[in-house]
Amino acid sequence: MTRRGFICLVGALSALPPVAIAQTAQPAAPPPPPPPAVKVGEKAPDFKLPYLVAKADGSGFETKQVALSDYLGKRNVVVAFFPAAFSPG
Amino acid sequence: MSRFRDKAGEFNETSTVILGVSVDSSWANKAFREQLGIEFPILSDSKKAVARQYGVLNEESGFALRTTFVVDTAGVVRHIDQGRDAMDPAGAVGVCRLLKKGQ
Numbered sequence: 319m320t321r322r323g324f325i326c327l328v329g330a331l332s333a334l335p336p337v338a339i340a341q342t343a344q345p346a347a348p349p350p351p352p353p354p355a356v357k358v359g360e361k362a363p364d365f366k367l368p369y370l371v372a373k374a375d376g377s378g379f380e381t382k383q384v385a386l387s388d389y390l391g392k393r394n395v396v397v398a399f400f401p402a403a404f405s406p407g
Numbered sequence: 408m409s410r411f412r413d414k415a416g417e418f419n420e421t422s423t424v425i426l427g428v429s430v431d432s433s434w435a436n437k438a439f440r441e442q443l444g445i446e447f448p449i450l451s452d453s454k455k456a457v458a459r460q461y462g463v464l465n466e467e468s469g470f471a472l473r474t475t476f477v478v479d480t481a482g483v484v485r486h487i488d489q490g491r492d493a494m495d496p497a498g499a500v501g502v503c504r505l506l507k508k509g510q
Contacts, residue, residue: 350489350490351472351474351489351490352462353462353489354461354462354463354474354476354487354489355460355461355462355463356460356461356462356476356484356487357484357487358484358485358486358487359483359484360483360484361482361483361484362476362478362482362483362484363457363460363461364482365452365456365457365460367428367450367451367452367457368433368450368451369433369436369437369448369449369450369451370433370434370436370437379437381433382448384426384448384450386426386478386482387482389424389480390480390481390482391480391481392480393422393423393424393480394421394422394423394424394477394478394479394480394503394506394507395423395424395425395426395477395478396411396418396423396424396425396426396475396476396477396478396496396499396503397426397428397461397475397476397478398408398411398425398426398427398428398474398475398476398493398496399428399429399458399461399463399471399472399473399474399475399476400408400427400428400429400471400473401429401465401468401470401471401472401473402429402430402431402470403429403431403435403436403438403439403449404435404439404442406409
């Protein structure tokens with residue numbers, strides 16, 4: 319690049335408003351996720367889903383079903399949906 | 408889920424059960440639990456019906472959106488964290504402490 323060309327480039331960059339530079343430097347934030355269908359103050363819909371547990375005799379695994387209603391009147395439950403196994407977080 | 412694993416003791420102190428839910432198979436979730444040393448269940452919503460009912464299914468990707476629901480002993484939702492907020496279970500722990508005090 320010639321010296322003159324360099325000066326022209328610097329001049330063009332400095333002419334850009336700072337906001338424009340800031341916008342190109344940072345990727346746009348992802349849009350917020352849509353609100354869930356179930357809201358605070360509502361009954362949590364019951365569900366029954368499986369997971370695998372080791373058999374007591376050590377001979378492998380068996381499927382166990384867990385229902386949200388198993389804990390009604392007994393325990394608070396944190397239901398944590400996450401995208402996929404082995405995803406961070 | 409590793410942050411929920413790290414807070415499992417604090418949840419336990421508030422008599423709270425943690426249930427992870429993803430659309431993966433039982434075997435994938437079992438391997439995930441073993442890799443991270445997670446003791447609470449990670450349930451398989453492989454038909455995606457529960458994620459859809461709760462309104463946390465990304466229909467495009469087919470994966471659940473990261474969302475935490477705190478449900479009290481009466482089965483009522485008391486707190487929801489979504490997206491980035493749901494990465495950190497600290498807010499949910501705080502709500503569970505308050506619920507425990509009130510029970």
